[in-house]
Amino acid sequence: MGFTGCSCENCHNKMCSKRVPIFSAFNEDELSRVSGLIIRRQYKKGELIILEGACPESLIIINSGRVKAYRNTIEGREHILYIFSEGDFFGEKNLLLDHEATYNAEALEDTGICTINKKAFQELMREYPELSFKVMEELCSRLARLENTIESMGTKNVELRVNSVLVEFSEKYGSQHPRGILVELPMSREGIANYIGLTRETVSRKMSLLQEEGIIEMVGNKKVIILDMERLSL
Amino acid sequence: MGFTGCSCENCHNKMCSKRVPIFSAFNEDELSRVSGLIIRRQYKKGELIILEGACPESLIIINSGRVKAYRNTIEGREHILYIFSEGDFFGEKNLLLDHEATYNAEALEDTGICTINKKAFQELMREYPELSFKVMEELCSRLARLENTIESMGTKNVELRVNSVLVEFSEKYGSQHPRGILVELPMSREGIANYIGLTRETVSRKMSLLQEEGIIEMVGNKKVIILDMERLSL
DNA sequence: CGCGCAGTTGATTAGGTTCAAGGGATGTGG
DNA sequence: CCACATCCCTTGAACCTAATCAACTGCGCG
Known part of the structure; x- marks a missing residue:
């Protein structure tokens, strides 16, 4: 199913958090704790993970596979905003405020994800400022990419x-x-x-x-x- | 000079931080502490605040006035990415990593700014997770705006x-x-x-x-x- | 009051979309 | 292993619309 390593549940979860850049500064103990908060889910190619306008309660981290984030334009075309792959997270709009998802997320191939309840994730960020910093870094690099995209589209x-x-x-x-x-x-x-x-x-x-x-x-x-x-x- | 209220240095600084959404959760004492970290600066209409490619050492918060953030495209045109006004911050790319500024920032009118050294700001965020959260919220809302822009440009x-x-x-x-x-x-x-x-x-x-x-x-x-x-x- | 720059309007051109048809790649079943 | 079907990609021709080039207007400033 696209997973490497041993097959016990515990291990899977740890691997998930280990592969994720935002948890890269965490030690083994901290990672175990994170693992406890994670719910894993599996999607088949073509399945919808988030629907635009929904209010998911969790941050979603990709464990394996690839996901496209897109919106449907008024003209009926599909505009792709991001391609997320292993280690990327999304659903960040809902992380702090209760915003609706601003795009659809669809599995481009069979995809495994980890979800963390947003309250729990907020708690983690409160405790580990480094985690907040990693998230911010990622947000900034997304901003940079979108800025580039906008420039090239202009x-x-x-x-x-x-x-x-x-x-x-x-x-x-x-x-x-x-x-x-x-x-x-x-x-x-x-x-x-x-x-x-x-x-x-x-x-x-x-x-x-x-x-x-x-x-x-x-x-x-x-x-x-x-x-x-x-x-x-x- | 575009400032309201009394004219002592202290007050100015406090007002600056008070008007700023990211400090909205701070109490008087905390705000005073922030004020101590701030260096204020004044720009005339048309002056350049940040040059693309520079590595400013500080986060910049707008106290009064308006600032346009733009890049020069290869075709020689100027592409405007953001219009910042009172209370907005920029220079976030440099906040955590030592990235170069990805855009020019020019005062659209006479503009007063507050700068906070990035190390000091990091320290603040470490101490007050709420501050990190506010910054993240702002980053997310910028992402949302850019996503909209990209959609409409597509x-x-x-x-x-x-x-x-x-x-x-x-x-x-x-x-x-x-x-x-x-x-x-x-x-x-x-x-x-x-x-x-x-x-x-x-x-x-x-x-x-x-x-x-x-x-x-x-x-x-x-x-x-x-x-x-x-x-x-x- | 007059100058200068920003904005408007018109004619032309260029380039991407659209519509339509043909060509390859990928995958399935015999 | 080959034949076939499907899907996607490619290519061609006509059209449409925004860019461009150019001239004119009028607001806003000294």
């Missing part, structure tokens, strides 16, 4: 947007390859289009162009080799 | 973008008026255009259209009366 230059999304994916899903960096695309052309606010046709065309220019090479539909990172991130 | 419908920016301004800078809501626009057409990723001409045209349709009425160049909020936020 940009008229569409090529630039496609390029930057490829660079972004290469940082998150890339691995070394003799001819460059092999990137496992986390979504389809349509997904990418919805992520950067274009249509799938345009994404397709721009990527074909990049291939013609020898900057990337497509490997099937789900992979891309970035041959010339220089020119891509320029 | 939208092809340009009218919608102009409409939502007017609604946003009405919430922040609007006041009652016999015929609707009077909004003091915080920036020029060009500013608005740079805020929502359009050109000034397009903003102009769309606003003229809205006026023709009887949804808004322009009062000079810096004010707008929203006559029909229904149709605007639809």
Whole structure:
């Protein structure tokens, strides 16, 4: 089911908290305590974890798998805001205030999550300021990413947007390859289009162009080799 | 100089921290302590407070005035990310990690700020978890706003973008008026255009259209009366 | 009162969307 | 292991709309 290591419940929980950056400063004892607060849940590919407008009572941390956070626009398209993967958390809007969820969260593949009741998590943050700091760091880095996204969406230059999304994916899903960096695309052309606010046709065309220019090479539909990172991130 | 109340240094500082939402849970004694950590500074309209790429050592809180946070795009345009006003803070990227500032901050009018050394602020957050919580709340609400912005920028419908920016301004800078809501626009057409990723001409045209349709009425160049909020936020 | 800058308006152009059709990849069943 | 079906991706052509370029207007300031 995507889990590594031994199979006892206890271990699972510990591993969950151990893999999570926000708990990285915790020692074994503290982690055990956290484990006690966690409820685990399993979702199948395509299942909805949070529905926009709901008021979940818990912070959700991804144990394994990948989740897309998106909204449906008035035009009926789906706009993807985040792709979360192992170790990421979401539902932060509800952490302190009782806000409604501002996006849908759907499992992109079979996904295991840990939930922590928000009151309990607040208590933890009160006790361990380092935990608050980690959460803040993550929030700030999300802000930074959204700021970048907004800048590139404000940009008229569409090529630039496609390029930057490829660079972004290469940082998150890339691995070394003799001819460059092999990137496992986390979504389809349509997904990418919805992520950067274009249509799938345009994404397709721009990527074909990049291939013609020898900057990337497509490997099937789900992979891309970035041959010339220089020119891509320029 | 834009300050209200008595003129002794002490009072000023207290007022500064009192007006600031993140310190709203502090009592008089705690506020005095905060005041001791604050260094005040004054900027003239048009002056740069933070330069993108700099590493300011402090959190900056606005005491009076307004500040625009923006980046220069590759195309040479200026993209506005935030308009901060009294009580807002910025420089949060540097609060925990030593990140560079990701945007320029420029005073839109004569502006008074308070700066708190980041180490000292961290110490405060460690001692008063409530302070961390307030900061997190603010970060989350910024995330929410950016998510909205991204959604509306992903939208092809340009009218919608102009409409939502007017609604946003009405919430922040609007006041009652016999015929609707009077909004003091915080920036020029060009500013608005740079805020929502359009050109000034397009903003102009769309606003003229809205006026023709009887949804808004322009009062000079810096004010707008929203006559029909229904149709605007639809 | 007149100057200058911001805003408006018009004509043209460019580029992405849309609609439509063809091509590959992936996966299933025989 | 191959054939087939489906889904996604790609490519082409026409259209539409915002950007651009350019001229004009008028508000706001000295």
